[in-house]
Amino acid sequence: MVLCDVCKSRPAVVYQAHTGMRLCRECFLRDVVERVRAEIKRWGMIEPRDRLMLALSGGKDSFVLLDVLSQIHNPSRMMVVSIVEGIPGYNRREDIEKIVRYARERGVDVVVLTSIREYTGLDLSEIVSMAWRRGVKESPCTYDGLLRRRIINFYARVYGADKAVTAHNVDDEAQTAVVNILRGDWVGLLRQHPLAPPASRRLVPRVKPLRKIYEWETATYAMLRGFKFQETECMYIYLAPTLRARVREALYRLEQERPGSLLRLVNTLDELLEGQARSLSVEELPECERCGEPTSPARRVCKLCELLERAGMVSPSYQVPYRWGRASLP
Numbered sequence: 322m323v324l325c326d327v328c329k330s331r332p333a334v335v336y337q338a339h340t341g342m343r344l345c346r347e348c349f350l351r352d353v354v355e356r357v358r359a360e361i362k363r364w365g366m367i368e369p370r371d372r373l374m375l376a377l378s379g380g381k382d383s384f385v386l387l388d389v390l391s392q393i394h395n396p397s398r399m400m401v402v403s404i405v406e407g408i409p410g411y412n413r414r415e416d417i418e419k420i421v422r423y424a425r426e427r428g429v430d431v432v433v434l435t436s437i438r439e440y441t442g443l444d445l446s447e448i449v450s451m452a453w454r455r456g457v458k459e460s461p462c463t464y465d466g467l468l469r470r471r472i473i474n475f476y477a478r479v480y481g482a483d484k485a486v487t488a489h490n491v492d493d494e495a496q497t498a499v500v501n502i503l504r505g506d507w508v509g510l511l512r513q514h515p516l517a518p519p520a521s522r523r524l525v526p527r528v529k530p531l532r533k534i535y536e537w538e539t540a541t542y543a544m545l546r547g548f549k550f551q552e553t554e555c556m557y558i559y560l561a562p563t564l565r566a567r568v569r570e571a572l573y574r575l576e577q578e579r580p581g582s583l584l585r586l587v588n589t590l591d592e593l594l595e596g597q598a599r600s601l602s603v604e605e606l607p608e609c610e611r612c613g614e615p616t617s618p619a620r621r622v623c624k625l626c627e628l629l630e631r632a633g634m635v636s637p638s639y640q641v642p643y644r645w646g647r648a649s650l651p
Contacts, residue, residue, distance in 0.1 A: 327352075335541055339581035346545050353542050357389050357530050364515035366528040367484060373399045374482035374525070376473045377424070379416035381543040381550045382488035386531055387424060388546060390486070396428035402476045404469055405436040407444025408555055419549055433476050437468050441629065441637040452632035459628060460563045467625045471614065477525040489529040492536040492572070495583040498590055499568045514591065514598035521606040521615040533584060612639055 323333045325345035333343035337352075344352060361367050373394065377383035390399065401424045403417045421432050438444045443451075445468070449461045477485040489497075494513070501510040511517055519526050531539065543550050575582050606615040609623035616623035622630075629637050 334545075337538075339535070339584055350542060350545060353385070353534055353538060354389050354392055356533055358393050360515075360533050361393065361528075361530050366515060366530060367394060367486075369395070371398065371483040372481060373484050373486050374473070374477040374480065375399060375401050375424075375429075375486045375488075376469070377401050377403050377417075377420050377488065379403065379420045379550065380488075381548070382490055382531060382536070382539045383420055384423065384546070384548040384550050385534075385539045385542050386486065386488040387420065387427065387429075388542075388548075390530065391427040391429075397430065399429050400431035400433070400480055400482060401429055402433040402435065402473055404472055405434075405438075406465060406469075407436060407438050408446050416550070423548075431480065433480075435472060435476075437465075437472070440468065440472055440639060441634065443634065448629070448632050448634065451634070452628075455631070455633055457628075457631045459631070462563050462565065464628060464632075467628065471625060474523075474525055478523070482525055485525045485527045487527060487529050488531055488539075490531045490534050490536050490539055491583050491587055492569070494529070494532045494587045495572055496565055496568050498586065499572065500565050503564065503568070510590070511594055511598050511601060514594050516595060516598040517601050518603045520604055522603055523606075523615050533587065535583070612637075 323343055325331050325333045325348050326342045327344060327348040331345035331347065334346050335344045335349045336342075337344060337349070367373065371394075373390070375387060375390070377387060387401070401421070403421065405417065417434065421434065424432055436444070437448075441448065445461065445465055448464055452459060452464075473485050473487075476482075497513055498510060501507075501513065512520065515528065515532070572583060604618075607618060607620075608614065609616040609626055610621050611626045612623060614623055614625075626637075
């Protein structure tokens, strides 16, 4: 029997490749919590009085974010928003109901359930199908990302959240960084830094406490805690692979060959970009003349409105009801 390298008393159940440590269940779970706590403290991500809006999808990362943050932050100062995208076989309502129940068990009083259909009038899969029929080959992930960010920011703003919290892990962070580098998007790379302020006063600051935790670690944490989480991958990853999907596969191979590579990449970028990220300013961006949300200085119409119009949605509903406390699925 191999004993845990930390407590040296319980059997090891997890091998942490990037450190070479063999950990028991208790020491592994504690390690994840303490690394998240350290990342929050290092960058001042969350203050004790902050009201947090957690964006949870029902996947493993969502369960881990909720579980870990409820040990670090007061659950009574946490809210949850969960969005049904409307992708066949993915992000199903029964999966979201599980995390909603768990949120309430942890003492989270405000739970908002909404959908892309509720916001635009159509499910994501319907929007993508319309766009493809019109010859618009924009990635489904682009529509999804824009819509999710818009809806999360809307509810965070409406309910007075100080921070919008997402469950991005180190795999996500490394992929985004490489994509930004390959596209030459220097501003996007800087905006990814935890010290970078929001691009507009109408955008609630977004924080990512799991950004130094590996995806395999969130999966292991969730299984050791007995969470029943959504395991189905989005079909669009394979039907319409993006640059990110290709970067993802390349980085997975690199990490397998050289454990710790993704963590070192994100840590190095944090150090290199810290000074410039601190100097970024919050801007008063112009409003989109159609939806009224912030858009970039060179635009009269925001990217989301433009893409939906190209897909055939000339007048999206952009209606989301205010919900407080117990909510029913749309």
